[in-house]
Amino acid sequence: DVKVTQSSRYLVKRTGEKVFLECVQDMDHENMFWYRQDPGLGLRLIYFSYDVKMKEKGDIPEGYSVSREKKERFSLILESASTNQTSMYLCASSLVGGAGAYNEQFFGPGTRLTVL
């Protein structure tokens, strides 16, 4: 079974702190994703990586950066945390699909981040 793990289930940080959220997958997936989930807004894609050191902005990249130095690990960085970044953060991974076919995304357990 695919396993996607996230470094913390709950995290409390202060405004202005630099925050690192880590995600690791154990199935050699090329693609990795970071989402945030907020009530009434659903899941929104922050960043996507399709290979080591490769990244692509999602729908809401402002205030975030990412790092992918190894295939299995994808980090989300909040350069200067703000209260409006309080949210549930979800990491996912998938294989690269064949022509015209894109594969299942598998999700981690999520990190509930509170910024005070």
Next chain:
Amino acid sequence: KQEVTQIPAALSVPEGENLVLNCSFTDSAIYNLQWFRQDPGKGLTSLLLIQSSQREQTSGRLNASLDKSSGRSTLYIAASQPGDSATYLCAVSGGSEKLVFGKGTKLTVNP
């Protein structure tokens, strides 16, 4: 821009009932559609993935259908149980590795 809608937002049924959850999408040019389950405070669990060339997929008591031309998918749950209580999300892939999600249907199955 692709939009995914799930109606109703919440559904409450008695145990044992067969039920259908609905998902609609605005752009029929999709590559696949995925149904997920999310328990409170947890991540998403993949239930079923339907490729664009398929009409349905089954897993145990779950059956998902896809009608691309009308922009609709349904998730059928047979003989519902209290353990099925969760939020169900559908998501579509429209030509990239990225998914567009609906906001989910919160299902409560009452004993």
